[in-house]
Amino acid sequence: MNIQQSTRRAKREEKVAKSVVYLFVFLTLSVLVWIVGYVLFKGFVTIKDTSYEVTPSSIESIASEKYPEEPYLLIVHDKVRVDEILYEELIEMYTKRRQANWGDITQQNLKIWPFMYAGNTSFYDAASELVTSEESDEIGDHVSYINTPEEALSYIENVEGSAGLVPVGVFSEDQLKDVKVVPVRMVGVAVNDGVTAIIDNMQLREIRSDEVDHLFDGTYTNWNQIGGPDLRIVPIVYQDSSIYGELTTQLGNIAEVYTDKDDFISTLKNTEGAVARVLFKDLEEEELTSLSIIKHEVKRNLTIHYLIEEPARSGAWGGISTIIINTLVLIIFTLVFSSPIGVMAAIYLIEYSTENRFIRILRLGTETLAGIPSIVFGLFGYIFFVELLDMGIGFISATLTVTLMILPTIIRTSEEALKSVPNTFREGSLALGATKLTTIYKVVLPAASPGILSGIILAVGRVIGETAVLIYTLGSNYELVSSPTSSARVLSLHIYNLFAEAISFERAFSTATVLIFMILLVNYGTNTLIGRINTQQRS
Amino acid sequence: MKNDTPSHERFIELMLFLFACVSIISVIGITFFIFEEGLPLFVHVNFFEFLLSSDWSPTADNPSFGILAFIIGSIFVTTISLIIAVPIGIATGVFMSEYANPKWSSIVRKGIELLAGIPSVIYGLFGFFFIAPIIRTLTSSDTGLGVLTASIILGIMVLPTIINTTEVSLRAVPRELKEGSLALGATYWQTIIRTLIPAARSGIIAGIVLGIGRSIGETMAVLMVAGNSPIMPKGLLSNTRTLTMNIVTDLKYAEVGSLHETSLFTTGIVLFIFILFINLLVHYFMKKSLERTQGK
Numbered sequence: 001m002n003i004q005q006s007t008r009r010a011k012r013e014e015k016v017a018k019s020v021v022y023l024f025v026f027l028t029l030s031v032l033v034w035i036v037g038y039v040l041f042k043g044f045v046t047i048k049d050t051s052y053e054v055t056p057s058s059i060e061s062i063a064s065e066k067y068p069e070e071p072y073l074l075i076v077h078d079k080v081r082v083d084e085i086l087y088e089e090l091i092e093m094y095t096k097r098r099q100a101n102w103g104d105i106t107q108q109n110l111k112i113w114p115f116m117y118a119g120n121t122s123f124y125d126a127a128s129e130l131v132t133s134e135e136s137d138e139i140g141d142h143v144s145y146i147n148t149p150e151e152a153l154s155y156i157e158n159v160e161g162s163a164g165l166v167p168v169g170v171f172s173e174d175q176l177k178d179v180k181v182v183p184v185r186m187v188g189v190a191v192n193d194g195v196t197a198i199i200d201n202m203q204l205r206e207i208r209s210d211e212v213d214h215l216f217d218g219t220y221t222n223w224n225q226i227g228g229p230d231l232r233i234v235p236i237v238y239q240d241s242s243i244y245g246e247l248t249t250q251l252g253n254i255a256e257v258y259t260d261k262d263d264f265i266s267t268l269k270n271t272e273g274a275v276a277r278v279l280f281k282d283l284e285e286e287e288l289t290s291l292s293i294i295k296h297e298v299k300r301n302l303t304i305h306y307l308i309e310e311p312a313r314s315g316a317w318g319g320i321s322t323i324i325i326n327t328l329v330l331i332i333f334t335l336v337f338s339s340p341i342g343v344m345a346a347i348y349l350i351e352y353s354t355e356n357r358f359i360r361i362l363r364l365g366t367e368t369l370a371g372i373p374s375i376v377f378g379l380f381g382y383i384f385f386v387e388l389l390d391m392g393i394g395f396i397s398a399t400l401t402v403t404l405m406i407l408p409t410i411i412r413t414s415e416e417a418l419k420s421v422p423n424t425f426r427e428g429s430l431a432l433g434a435t436k437l438t439t440i441y442k443v444v445l446p447a448a449s450p451g452i453l454s455g456i457i458l459a460v461g462r463v464i465g466e467t468a469v470l471i472y473t474l475g476s477n478y479e480l481v482s483s484p485t486s487s488a489r490v491l492s493l494h495i496y497n498l499f500a501e502a503i504s505f506e507r508a509f510s511t512a513t514v515l516i517f518m519i520l521l522v523n524y525g526t527n528t529l530i531g532r533i534n535t536q537q538r539s
Numbered sequence: 540m541k542n543d544t545p546s547h548e549r550f551i552e553l554m555l556f557l558f559a560c561v562s563i564i565s566v567i568g569i570t571f572f573i574f575e576e577g578l579p580l581f582v583h584v585n586f587f588e589f590l591l592s593s594d595w596s597p598t599a600d601n602p603s604f605g606i607l608a609f610i611i612g613s614i615f616v617t618t619i620s621l622i623i624a625v626p627i628g629i630a631t632g633v634f635m636s637e638y639a640n641p642k643w644s645s646i647v648r649k650g651i652e653l654l655a656g657i658p659s660v661i662y663g664l665f666g667f668f669f670i671a672p673i674i675r676t677l678t679s680s681d682t683g684l685g686v687l688t689a690s691i692i693l694g695i696m697v698l699p700t701i702i703n704t705t706e707v708s709l710r711a712v713p714r715e716l717k718e719g720s721l722a723l724g725a726t727y728w729q730t731i732i733r734t735l736i737p738a739a740r741s742g743i744i745a746g747i748v749l750g751i752g753r754s755i756g757e758t759m760a761v762l763m764v765a766g767n768s769p770i771m772p773k774g775l776l777s778n779t780r781t782l783t784m785n786i787v788t789d790l791k792y793a794e795v796g797s798l799h800e801t802s803l804f805t806t807g808i809v810l811f812i813f814i815l816f817i818n819l820l821v822h823y824f825m826k827k828s829l830e831r832t833q834g835k
Contacts, residue, residue, distance in 0.1 A: 010726045017728040021638060024630035025647065028702070031695055032650045035657065035665050042668070341558045348555035364822070365563030371749075371818045372569065372811075373756025375783045379807045380569045382790070383576050404565045411562065437548050465658030468758035468783070472790055495660045496759060505668070512661045519656045527649065 036516060043513025046299045046506045051292045054280050056209045058084045058183035061168055067126035068240065074182045075156050076163040081106045081305070087186035087280040093163060094143055095136035102161055103317035108309065115144040115155055115164040127165045134285055149175060189215075190278040190288040192271055195228055204228035206292040215275050218254045223273060231273035238264040238276065302510035311478045315494060316503045320511055322480040327490040327518075329481055330399065330474075331463050337403040339456050342410030346452075349411070350418040351440055370408035374469040377405045381473040396484040398474035405469060406459040413455025417448040420537075450536070454529040461522040464515065467492040491515050573811055577804030580604065584798075589805065595769040597789065597799040604802045606809065608771040612779040613813075615772050616689045616761065617754040623694030624701055625747060629736075631698070632705025632743075637731055655699035663763030666692040671764060680776040682766065687775040689765035693757060697750035704749065708742025708828055709735055741828035745821050752817040756810070758783040782810045 061071035074090065076082060080102055093100050093114050102110040116131070116139075118124040128139060146152045146164070149171050156162050156179060168176070189212055196204055204227050207215075214220045216235045223231045235255040258264035265286050268274050283290050309319030345366075353359045381401030382393075391397045421444050429439040445452075475487030476497055489497070491511055498508040580589065584604050592605025631651075635644050670691055671683030678687075712735050720730040736743065766778025767788060780788070786803050793799040 010729065014726045014728040017732070018638070021630045021634050024627045025634045027627060028631050028654075028698060029647065029650050031698075032654050034669075035662070035695070036653070038665060038669055039661055341561050344555050344558040345561060348552075348559040352552055352555060353559075362559055362563050365566045367822065368566050368815070368818050369562045371752050371756075371814055371821070372566075373752075373758065373783060373814060375756070375758040375786050376569065376573065376807055376811055376814070379576075379786065379790075379804060380572055383572050383804070384568065387795075388572075404562075404569075407562055407565070435548060437551055461656050465656065465660075467658065467660050468787060471787060492658050492660050492759075495664065496763075499660075499664065499667070499763065508664060512664055515658055515661065519653070519658070523649070523652055523656055526652075 039509060039512050039516055042506075042509035043302050043516075044300065044510075046301045047297070049294050049296050051206055051294050052086065052185070053088065053188055053283070053290065053292060054086060054185045055187050055189065055212050055277070055293050056185065056295050057187060058185045059187070060181060060183040062130060062184055062186065064126045064129040065240075066129055067122065070123070070126050071168050072127065072130060072165045073168055073176070074163065074165055074184060075152075075176070075179045076182050077156055077160055078180055079108075079160060080110065080163070080180070081108060082182055084183050084185055087184055090184055091131055091133050091136055094131035094139050095133075096140060099140070099142045101317070103313060107317050108305065109312035109318040110161040113144070113159045113162040114140075114142070115146050115152070115162065117147075117152060117164065117166045117170070118145040119147050119167075119170060123167055126167070130165060133281060153179065186280045187277050188280045188283045189291045189293060190268055190276050190283055191291055192234075192268060192274040193289050194231060194272045195223055195275070196289055196291070197229055199229050202227065204291070206294050209293050209295045212293065216255055216277075234271050234274045236264065236267055236271070236274055236276045238278075301506050302513050306507075306510055307514070311494075314501060314503050315478060315498050315507060320491070320494060320514065323478055323489055323491055323494050323511075324514070326481050326488045327464065330395070330402070330488070330490055331460055333395075333399045334402045334406065334463050335456060335460070337399065338406050338410055338459065341403075342407050342455075342459075343414045343452055345407075345411050346414030346418055347440060347445075350415055351436070351444065366408045366411050369404070370412070372405075374405065374466055377401055378469040378472050380404075381469065386473060392485050392487075393473060393475040394483075394485040394487050395474065395481050398470055398488075401469055401473050402463055402466060405466070406462050409459045409462060410452075410455050413458060414448070414452045417451025417455065418444060420451060420533075421447045450529045450533045454526045454533070457522055457525045457529070461519060461526075464518050464522065465492055467496055471496075491518075570811070573804055573807050577801060577806075577808040580798065580801045580805040584802070589802075590809075593771045595785075597793070597802060602798065604798075604805075606782070606785065606806055608769060609780055609782045609785045609806065610809065612686075612765075612772050613755050613781040613783070613810075615686055616693060616765065616779065616781055617751055619686060619690035619775070620693035620697060620754050621747065621750060623690060624697045624750060627694075628698050628701030628746075628750070629705050629743065631702045632709060633731060633736075635702065635706040636709035637727075637735070651699045651702055654695070659696065659757060659760040660763070662692050662696055662760040666760065666764035674776070678776055682778075684764055684766040685776050685778050686765065686772050689761045689779070689781075692760050692764055693754045696757060696760060697753050700750045700753055701743075701746045704746025705739070705743050708739035708746070711742065711828075712738045738831065739828070741824045741831055745824035745828060748817055748820045748824060752814055752821070755781075755813055755817070756783060758787055762787055782806055782813075786810075 061073055063069070063071045074085065082102070082105060085105065089105055093112050100112045102108050102112055116124065116127045118127070132139065144155070146155060149166070152164060152166050153175060156164060189207070204223065207226055211220070211226055215233055220226060220233055223229055223233055237255040237257045238261060239257050239259055240261070258267065264276070268276050268288065278288060282288065306319040307324065308321050310322050311320055312318040349359065349362065378401070381397055385391050385397035385400050386393050425443050425447055426439055429443040430436070434442065470490065470493055474490065474493065476489050476493060477487040478489045478494065481488040491514060495508050495511045495515065498504055498511065589604055589606060590610070591607055592603065593608035594603040594605045595608065596603050631647065635647055639647060666688055667684070670688050673683070674680055674688050675683030716734055716738055717730055720734040721727070725733065761781055762784050765781065765784060767780050767784055768778040769780050769785070770778065772779040785806050789799065790803050793803060
């Protein structure tokens with residue numbers, strides 16, 4: 001009975017223990033999948049809620065109030081990656097004192113070259129009314145004026161980063177067919193003051209973009225349905241022959257329609273709970289209260305452009321092309337220094353040395369070097385290479401410091417590889433009359449080469465991921481490394497800088513994705529090599 | 540091959556010997572320069588005050604250099620990270636050497652290699668954007684940054700080290716021990732826990748100590764998730780600063796040649812001594828483990 005019980009208990013214990021072990025293994029693997037998946041996901045996709053002054057709906061042909069019969073299009077150069085533009089960005093483009101850059105809109109480092117169609121004064125007047133506002137009413141010096149449709153087309157084709165407002169009327173249909181037209185988001189949501197009043201410490205300031213339509217189609221009838229005060233929603237609409245005309249077509253029929261603008265504005269200002277779609281410009285000019293609109297955005301993050309463009313503005317604009325090249329250059333130069341030293345050290349330790357106290361000390365040295373944290377290497381590199389040898393914070397200091405750091409990896413794996421070469425190889429070669437050096441060079445090294453190579457690739461992996469050692473030896477210049485003493489930035493440092501200076505977290509993740517792909521490549525490389533060694537040994 | 544004269548060979552051998560000395564020379568050089576830069580601090584600052592005061596205000600009019608808070612921070616974070624990593628690491632090591640079939644063992648091994656290869660900045664990003672928000676919602680912490688988050692990240696980072704050494708030392712246990720135990724009627728688990736793990740004890744401990752070394756020396760990941768305020772950590776959710784973080788953070792704005800800069804090298808000395816001590820421990824346990832498995 002007793003024995004049976006204890007057997008049963010042992011079996012139960014066995015089961016429990018086994019499931020705990022499996023659970024922990026599962027945990028380890030899921031943590032890995034989670035980390036890699038999370039970084040890759042964030043690297044490729046950005047999901048966030050952004051608050052705008054205007055609704056997501058965009059309008060392609062825009063017209064000013066003074067010249068409603070003259071619709072305009074915003075055309076841009078082909079290379080500008082812009083799908084739509086905010087009205088405030090359009091105004092800024094033309095009126096900013098310093099020339100604006102597409103970087104603020106599309107993250108590509110490209111100056112904006114705006115132009116205006118000024119075939120005659122009325123065209124000029126109409127366009128300048130569109131691109132100025134009450135606050136910024138002066139058109140910048142960098143804006144060019146163009147007088148014929150042909151000239152406009154050739155400007156937009158030839159000047160990189162160009163953008164221009166052109167009247168549709170002067171072009172024939174074919175002429176605008178191949179030109180990139182950018183719609184403008186220019187409609188805001190204006191409300192009566194009472195709607196945004198603070199009640200019980202709560203204030204309605206923003207609404208989700210998908211809720212905007214529901215304000216007008218009768219789905220919502222009271223402001224308290226979306227977190228506002230207990231007021232009836234009174235949708236009103238202004239209709240004229242200009243863009244406002246276009247707005248009404250998007251509406252249901254429950255809204256009250258006004259055709260006189262002053263009447264419309266005063267109704268909006270005086271009716272409790274009133275809401276209307278109003279052009280962004282009027283929000284400002286009529287001093288209307290408006291609601292911010294939250295748009296849920298899902299965007300692609302890492303694109304091919306990010307890989308091939310040069311960084312600008314501390315990495316906020318452009319891509320990481322020079323940083324990728326810097327990383328590769330650092331890897332190559334570190335390997336140029338460290339692999340010969342490491343492999344030769346291993347050859348000495350395995351082929352020449354006899355086990356004695358001194359060799360043990362050499363081994364202990366390698367072990368100790370492997371255990372030193374990278375920040376201590378950083379301190380050493382900073383004080384020795386940067387300051388004492390006066391190499392400055394730059395490429396050469398970083399290379400030499402990292403060389404010391406990865407030396408143990410290369411020495412150890414090379415030692416293992418050399419050890420695994422069977423002694424019969426050596427004996428055979430020596431028996432044939434070859435000297436020891438020839439034997440090593442012609443017989444042992446070729447046999448050990450896959451193992452040595454896998455160690456070198458392992459070291460590459462370490463260089464790719466290093467950051468702490470590089471902060472005070474490599475610096476943070478993101479331009480292409482041009483001389484041994486020039487400061488540079490590698491991928492891991494770039495991630496840290498994007499993060500620490502809060503420049504762009506999305507970009508930190510896209511850079512991290514690139515880094516993870518490099519690591520995957522390195523791991524694949526070592527695994528293939530080790531696989532080859534195993535099959536070699538079996539045969 | 541007549542041109543391979545003995546003197547030529549002797550020259551090459553000498554070259555190889557010199558290259559073999561590079562690492563020990565580097566260790567000596569690093570030790571020398573860190574000490575040479577850091578020790579002068581004690582001319583101005585009392586040795587015990589440096590180690591036992593937690594008042595770090597290096598740029599004040601009346602500067603004070605006390606790194607106790609950072610030492611405690613380092614030890615605190617490392618301890619918690621090992622509490623997390625050791626059970627998981629040993630269990631996975633046991634799985635790899637005892638339970639897994641070749642296919643699974645190769646999958647897990649590749650996974651662990653990848654885990655070991657992920658750069659520390661990426662761990663930092665993950666900790667800041669994924670772990671910290673979870674901690675923030677689960678606890679009363681305002682930012683989610685601090686000892687606990689840093690420990691979780693470090694725990695993940697030292698897992699590969701512990702798993703690898705556990706697996707290797709378990710595999711090195713002679714087969715006879717395992718077979719003997721099973722033949723005596725012990726269950727598989729009893730064999731693992733009562734025979735294999737005790738036999739592989741030294742190797743496993745060496746792996747854990749190696750993990751401690753990695754944890755204490757880690758800089759970037761903890762820098763991004765530990766909150767980085769130079770105060771004595773009061774609990775799991777408290778912000779903290781470790782020795783490594785102190786060096787990275789302050790070197791950025793320490794004036795060249797100032798006492799402040801010197802004190803960072805002195806912080807480096809403390810870190811260095813920790814690491815040397817840990818290395819010696821690893822060395823000791825490794826040797827013991829080798830003696831155990833070969834001695835029988």
